[in-house]
Amino acid sequence: xxxxxxxxxxxxxxxxxxxxxxxxxxxxxxxxxxxxxxxxxxxxxxxxxxxxxxxxxxxxxxxxxxxxxxxxxxxxxxxxxxxxxxxxxxxxxxxxxxxxxxxxxxxxxxxxxxxxxxxxxxxxxxxxxxxxxxxxxxxxxxxxxxxxxxxxxxxxxxxxxxxxxxxxxxxxxxxxxxxxxxxxxxxxxxxxxxxxxxxxxxxxxxxxxxxxxxxxxxxxxxxxxxxxxxxxxxxxxxxxxxxxxxxxxxxxxxxxxxxxxxxxxxxxxxxxxxxxxxxxxxxxxxxxxxxxxxxxxxxxxxxxxxxxxxxxxxxxxxxxxxxxxxxxxxxxxxxxxxxxxxxxxxxxxxxxxxxxxxxxxxxxxxxxxxxxxxxxxxxxxxxxxxxxxxxxxxxxxxxxxxxxxxxxxxxxxxxxxxxxxxxxxxxxxxxxxxxxxxxxxxxxxxxxxxxxxxxxxxxxxxxxxxxxxxxxxxxxxxxxxxxxxxxxx
Amino acid sequence: xxxxxxxxxxxxxxxxxxxxxxxxxxxxxxxxxxxxxxxxxxxxxxxxxxxxxxxxxxxxxxxxxxxxxxxxxxxxxxxxxxxxxxxxxxxxxxxxxxxxxxxxxxxxxxxxxxxxxxxxxxxxxxxxxxxxxxxxxxxxxxxxxxxxxxxxxxxxxxxxxxxxxxxxxxxxxxxxxxxxxxxxxxxxxxxxxxxxxxxxxxxxxxxxxxxxxxxxxxxxxxxxxxxxxxxxxxxxxxxxxxxxxxxxxxxxxxxxxxxxxxxxxxxxxxxxxxxxxxxxxxxxxxxxxxxxxxxxxxxxxxxxxxxxxxxxxxxxxxxxxxxxxxxxxxxxxxxxxxxxxxxxxxxxxxxxxxxxxxxxxxxxxxxxxxxxxxxxxxxxxxxxxxxxxxxxxxxxxxxxxxxxxxxxxxxxxxxxxxxxxxxxxxxxxxxxxxxxxxxxxxxxxxxxxxxxxxxxxxxxxxxxxxxxxxxxxxxxxxxxxxxxxxxxx
Numbered sequence: 001x002x003x004x005x006x007x008x009x010x011x012x013x014x015x016x017x018x019x020x021x022x023x024x025x026x027x028x029x030x031x032x033x034x035x036x037x038x039x040x041x042x043x044x045x046x047x048x049x050x051x052x053x054x055x056x057x058x059x060x061x062x063x064x065x066x067x068x069x070x071x072x073x074x075x076x077x078x079x080x081x082x083x084x085x086x087x088x089x090x091x092x093x094x095x096x097x098x099x100x101x102x103x104x105x106x107x108x109x110x111x112x113x114x115x116x117x118x119x120x121x122x123x124x125x126x127x128x129x130x131x132x133x134x135x136x137x138x139x140x141x142x143x144x145x146x147x148x149x150x151x152x153x154x155x156x157x158x159x160x161x162x163x164x165x166x167x168x169x170x171x172x173x174x175x176x177x178x179x180x181x182x183x184x185x186x187x188x189x190x191x192x193x194x195x196x197x198x199x200x201x202x203x204x205x206x207x208x209x210x211x212x213x214x215x216x217x218x219x220x221x222x223x224x225x226x227x228x229x230x231x232x233x234x235x236x237x238x239x240x241x242x243x244x245x246x247x248x249x250x251x252x253x254x255x256x257x258x259x260x261x262x263x264x265x266x267x268x269x270x271x272x273x274x275x276x277x278x279x280x281x282x283x284x285x286x287x288x289x290x291x292x293x294x295x296x297x298x299x300x301x302x303x304x305x306x307x308x309x310x311x312x313x314x315x316x317x318x319x320x321x322x323x324x325x326x327x328x329x330x331x332x333x334x335x336x337x338x339x340x341x342x343x344x345x346x347x348x349x350x351x352x353x354x355x356x357x358x359x360x361x362x363x364x365x366x367x368x369x370x371x372x373x374x375x376x377x378x379x380x381x382x383x384x385x386x387x388x389x390x391x392x393x394x395x396x397x398x399x400x401x402x403x404x405x406x407x408x409x410x411x412x413x414x415x416x417x418x419x420x421x422x423x424x425x426x427x428x429x430x431x432x433x434x435x436x437x438x439x440x441x442x443x444x445x446x447x448x449x450x451x452x453x454x455x456x457x458x459x460x461x462x463x464x465x466x467x468x469x470x471x472x473x474x475x476x477x478x479x480x481x482x483x484x485x486x487x488x489x
Numbered sequence: 490x491x492x493x494x495x496x497x498x499x500x501x502x503x504x505x506x507x508x509x510x511x512x513x514x515x516x517x518x519x520x521x522x523x524x525x526x527x528x529x530x531x532x533x534x535x536x537x538x539x540x541x542x543x544x545x546x547x548x549x550x551x552x553x554x555x556x557x558x559x560x561x562x563x564x565x566x567x568x569x570x571x572x573x574x575x576x577x578x579x580x581x582x583x584x585x586x587x588x589x590x591x592x593x594x595x596x597x598x599x600x601x602x603x604x605x606x607x608x609x610x611x612x613x614x615x616x617x618x619x620x621x622x623x624x625x626x627x628x629x630x631x632x633x634x635x636x637x638x639x640x641x642x643x644x645x646x647x648x649x650x651x652x653x654x655x656x657x658x659x660x661x662x663x664x665x666x667x668x669x670x671x672x673x674x675x676x677x678x679x680x681x682x683x684x685x686x687x688x689x690x691x692x693x694x695x696x697x698x699x700x701x702x703x704x705x706x707x708x709x710x711x712x713x714x715x716x717x718x719x720x721x722x723x724x725x726x727x728x729x730x731x732x733x734x735x736x737x738x739x740x741x742x743x744x745x746x747x748x749x750x751x752x753x754x755x756x757x758x759x760x761x762x763x764x765x766x767x768x769x770x771x772x773x774x775x776x777x778x779x780x781x782x783x784x785x786x787x788x789x790x791x792x793x794x795x796x797x798x799x800x801x802x803x804x805x806x807x808x809x810x811x812x813x814x815x816x817x818x819x820x821x822x823x824x825x826x827x828x829x830x831x832x833x834x835x836x837x838x839x840x841x842x843x844x845x846x847x848x849x850x851x852x853x854x855x856x857x858x859x860x861x862x863x864x865x866x867x868x869x870x871x872x873x874x875x876x877x878x879x880x881x882x883x884x885x886x887x888x889x890x891x892x893x894x895x896x897x898x899x900x901x902x903x904x905x906x907x908x909x910x911x912x913x914x915x916x917x918x919x920x921x922x923x924x925x926x927x928x929x930x931x932x933x934x935x936x937x938x939x940x941x942x943x944x945x946x947x948x949x950x951x952x953x954x955x956x957x958x959x960x961x962x963x964x965x966x967x968x969x970x971x972x973x974x975x976x977x978x
Contacts, residue, residue, distance in 0.1 A: 057671055057672040057674070057678065058665060059549070060548070060549050060663065060680060060682070060683050061556070061662060061663050061665065061680075061682075062665070063665060063666070063667065064770075065662035065663065065664070065770040065772045066774075067550070067556060074675070133623070133774060134622070134623050134636075147623075147777075149774075149778065154778055154781065154783055155778060156777060156778035173550060173554035174549065174550050174554065175554070176547060176550065176551070176552060177552070178552065182546055183546040185546070186563070186686060186688040186689075187688060187689050188677075188685070188689050189546065189685075191549060191550075193549070193550075194549050194683075196677070196678075197675060199675040199676060200675075200676050200677050200761065200762065272689065273689065281553075281554040283554045285555075285622060285638075288636075288645060289638065289643055289644060289645040292643065294643055
């Protein structure tokens with residue numbers, strides 16, 4: 001398998017979001033250590049990097065008539081502690097030079113993931129505003145033909161690549177089921193993907209349909225910006241947080257009749273607006289059907305050896321296609337692994353061996369029986385990939401413990417959990433509280449975020465450590481019943 | 490050019506909206522007269538026919554994650570008299586069996602264009618829920634390779650065709666310019682493409698950006714459904730209608746600063762919501778760049794002989810790509826003409842001759858110096874195509890005169906012009922008034938529309954004829970200053 005991995009290889013990376021950037025950085029890290037690396041071309045259809053974190057006021061289609069990638073909205077703050085997504089390869093301390101809070105707003109996280117790309121000068125590998133229209137594969141020559149289009153001019157380019165890394169994300173293309181009678185609803189029906197902010201919801205009654213992180217956070221946004229009443233409807237067990245007044249969970253929405261929503265418990269509600277937080281679709285319109293991953297949002301994806309190598313064409317890789325507890329750092333580990341396969345540093349085992357390995361992981365995935373078990377499953381998968389690379393040491397288990405503490409924080413108070421401070425297991429730095437409680441903070445700009453942060457930071461670390469330690473103890477002692485989790489966003 | 494037009498040809502028609510359906514009907518008409526016709530495959534990515542007229546409550550993306558084609562909204566009624574779009578090949582009388590009003594709502598027009606397709610059993614030519622992913626052309630073999638995907642399963646099919654007719658419309662992909670500071674606007678910003686109704690605008694101040702038919706009609710929708718104040722802002726001369734209270738035209742919006750919109754005249758307004766009626770883009774992501782039409786919405790499109798035959802590949806046809814006064818009937822004439830080229834009934838002249846013809850039309854287009862001249866230009870183009878076909882007789886000039894009367898109606902009263910009744914120059918039937926004035930009609934269903942229509946009809950025709958005649962006289966005598974027009978939607 002390694003014979004033809006000469007360093008004249010051409011590698012296409014599709015997408016410059018957190019996963020694609022991890023792939024670029026992986027190759028840059030090898031180059032820095034003196035390795036010869038392939039020619040890398042990263043195709044990014046947006047005009048800047050960051051993927052999901054590259055917020056745009058636009059929704060639907062962009063300035064070129066292509067679908068807007070990001071589902072990001074104004075006032076989105078991380079919904080998990082930043083300590084769980086910190087890059088071992090590029091810490092928050094390295095980027096910001098001082099402690100910040102555990103739940104930064106979108107612009108701050110965008111700045112962070114951009115930081116090492118700028119440091120390493122990797123923008124030159126990225127072709128911005130360039131969409132991949134079509135990828136075809138020739139098994140005989142082990143090459144891919146990639147048709148891309150530079151959107152500002154419409155110019156199309158056809159090129160040959162030896163390896164393709166698909167890093168286009170899976171929180172961009174909405175899943176929008178039909179609800180009986182919804183065509184009679186006279187208000188606005190918006191999928192979370194197109195939600196850009198809740199300011200217009202002031203005084204309104206909003207139905208949020210869904211039971212995962214988007215539903216939870218958009219309900220909170222509606223509350224924060226003054227909705228008169230927020231109803232959360234979904235099919236699973238109640239989220240069960242201590243919701244404030246104006247937010248309530250209701251039975252499943254079964255049928256719309258004008259403004260009236262009939263619920264499964266026989267009651268009905270009148271609502272002004274509906275936000276569908278009904279998830280996303282894995283979508284690869286540029287790939288031939290036999291190379292496209294056909295799946296849903298799951299912690300284990302079939303057909304991907306180590307979660308990344310496509311079983312039916314091992315020159316094709318997928319990054320970040322799993323449901324996610326871990327994000328940026330797991331993408332890094334996967335990017336490092338893909339790099340090593342491409343460089344011939346990691347020799348892929350024979351197909352049957354890969355299949356046996358995948359089957360074993362699938363069995364573990366199917367045995368998951370609790371929410372914490374989900375975290376531990378992903379941790380095991382993450383560690384399995386990590387162990388095959390030279391990615392800097394990263395305490396994955398500590399990450400899971402932080403996730404479990406975070407779930408406890410949310411149970412304790414859904415309105416204040418973002419005010420809690422965690423400690424980095426990479427740097428030992430304890431986060432400093434943001435100058436304003438999250439529920440009262442109506443300015444999500446990085447400028448405002450960093451404005452008062454420094455002075456407060458100096459006095460916090462010691463207390464933070466103690467607080468974190470006590471919470472860790474608590475989590476280890478108590479079972480944590482919590483809802484299934486889908487992150488970002 | 491005719492040598493290889495054997496009747497084994499395979500023709501792909503992309504899109505089953507008004508243009509694509511015209512193409513299907515053209516072939517069906519030839520078949521009915523005994524002609525052998527090619528194998529026709531019509532690809533339609535939606536689950537039903539009608540294109541723009543196939544309304545969906547969905548916006549953004551559909552149930553398969555593909556962009557929603559239609560820009561149709563609840564409560565859209567024809568914004569021009571139906572007598573100008575009537576099919577010579579299938580009249581309103583034939584479809585409805587009785588007179589109806591001149592401005593039917595969307596569902597009624599959808600029913601009309603579906604009628605002859607059902608009558609002729611042409612649904613079997615259409616592959617619904619099937620998107621064309623890629624078309625490639627081999628000039629040596631004069632064939633096209635079409636990759637399509639059946640969306641419910643993701644199954645892709647690669648097929649060879651001899652001719653391709655692109656009938657995908659050009660009012661589907663929004664043109665969304667950037668406005669300085671719009672990212673600071675805390676309300677909703679929606680392009681007309683994603684607008685589905687104005688009910689939620691009750692009591693709000695709405696800024697409508699744009700100067701064409703979408704802006705005009707969405708402003709009226711906002712008014713009709715109770716917006717507190719509607720501001721229309723655009724760069725051209727004022728639309729100048731006798732707007733009712735609560736609608737006003739304002740200077741160009743130059744800059745957003747939060748909720749405040751700074752206008753070019755130095756004033757500013759506070760608005761709750763923005764609707765961008767900033768037009769659409771011609772978009773052919775499935776075509777190689779050298780086969781794609783790169784253009785804007787204009788009455789004359791370069792590179793299209795007779796408005797349909799692509800100069801650089803005469804086996805490729807575009808239908809309905811012009812800006813439109815005439816619609817359904819002009820698409821018919823174009824579909825008939827394309828059919829005759831494909832059947833070898835019309836022999837394309839040598840390239841230089843086609844170029845000279847296009848250049849002559851372009852010169853006429855560039856000489857247009859008034860609004861009526863636009864109508865007469867399109868009429869001339871329409872008649873030129875029509876003359877080359879056996880499409881049933883159609884009085885194009887009468888159509889222009891109706892358009893000019895209609896513009897006068899709007900000048901007279903923008904709230905009541907849809908209550909006016911016109912007479913068909915195909916059947917002599919005069920429209921009957923709808924049972925409820927448009928401004929008061931809040932039910933746009935076909936059921937409600939047809940409910941009371943019959944009884945009123947009986948007494949109207951004579952008066953209608955006289956009314957129409959008098960208005961015609963008026964129009965011929967008076968110059969008609971009116972704004973540029975873009976129709977549907």
